[in-house]
Amino acid sequence: MFKAVVGHSNDPDSLSAVEEVLQQCTNSLAGDIPKAGILFAAIDFEHSFILQQIHQAFPGIELIGGTTDGEISSVLEFYHHYLGLLPPSMEYPLAVFDHNGENFYIRAPIAYNQESGSITFFGDIPDQAVIQISEAAYEDILAASKASFMNALDNYPGAEPSAVLFFSCVARRQILGTRAQEEYQNTKLGLANYFPACGFYSYGEIAPVDRISQTQFHNETFVTLILGSR
Known part of the structure; x- marks a missing residue:
């Protein structure tokens, strides 16, 4: 045989x-x-x-x-090489870098096949993309939501914001558990004056990484949209 x-x-x-x-x-x-x-x-x-x-x-x-010039291995082997026997999960998403290698967006695994070595993600990953396994502690996730709000506020082109919308990935809520409400509470710390705010949890977020970047489909991301007049 x-x-x-x-x-x-x-x-x-x-x-x-x-x-x-x-x-x-x-x-x-x-x-x-x-x-x-x-x-x-x-x-x-x-x-x-x-x-x-x-x-x-x-x-x-x-x-x-x-x-x-390069060897082929399954993406599951890639995960096991760095994480040992830990299975692919939302706690360890992939950071997918853009063509400049400066910014990245997140792809979260949702299922994997041990026999084929494949992993299913919440969104597409381009061929030949540069990727990196990422992880974040609770404090990192909470700090990122505040950073999202402050970045939007600092780059707001108008005189005074009128309202704000928040979009947080449902995976962030699952990871944070009972601390999920702190995402919104942290954003209020950056407000000098009160203005209306609302939002919801999503299964994917659409936004640019910064003001000049191309809009991307994201996973496990916190997006802030500030509304108002110039």
Whole structure:
């Protein structure tokens, strides 16, 4: 019976990477002896050293392969590499950076498939996008809602605001739990004068990151819209 196993590492260090790959393969082989292998390694690894380590682990194995500009792995493996056995969740969304690499928007995972290694997010992620796993403590989330309001207030082009609308992602409420009301309470701390405010929880927010950025569809975001006349 033909048996194939796969090992993968994101570690940039040659020794750590080959040790991780060999351990994964050894565990998956469960005592079977491999006869041949296909090796793909990034161009900046120490390839002779890696080959030496592989032949020490599996004497006599026949190898083919080459160097690459990038390797393919499942997004679930990407999460497990940084979070261990923690499953993808709203507490660890992806930050998706724009083409300039300066601003980012959030994509929250809602489901995953262990067999295919896929993760379903609340919104699309462009091909070849630069991403980063993010996390935020309660205080960070609350501070961000206040920062959203203060940023809108500081950039308001009129003389005096007349009203304000707040849109907070329902995921933020689920993460904050009993502290969810503090999001709105924190915004009032920046008010010198009272004016009407209302809002609601949403399953996705539409807004630019700043005054000059393109409008994006967001997850887990707090959006402030100030209304008034010039």
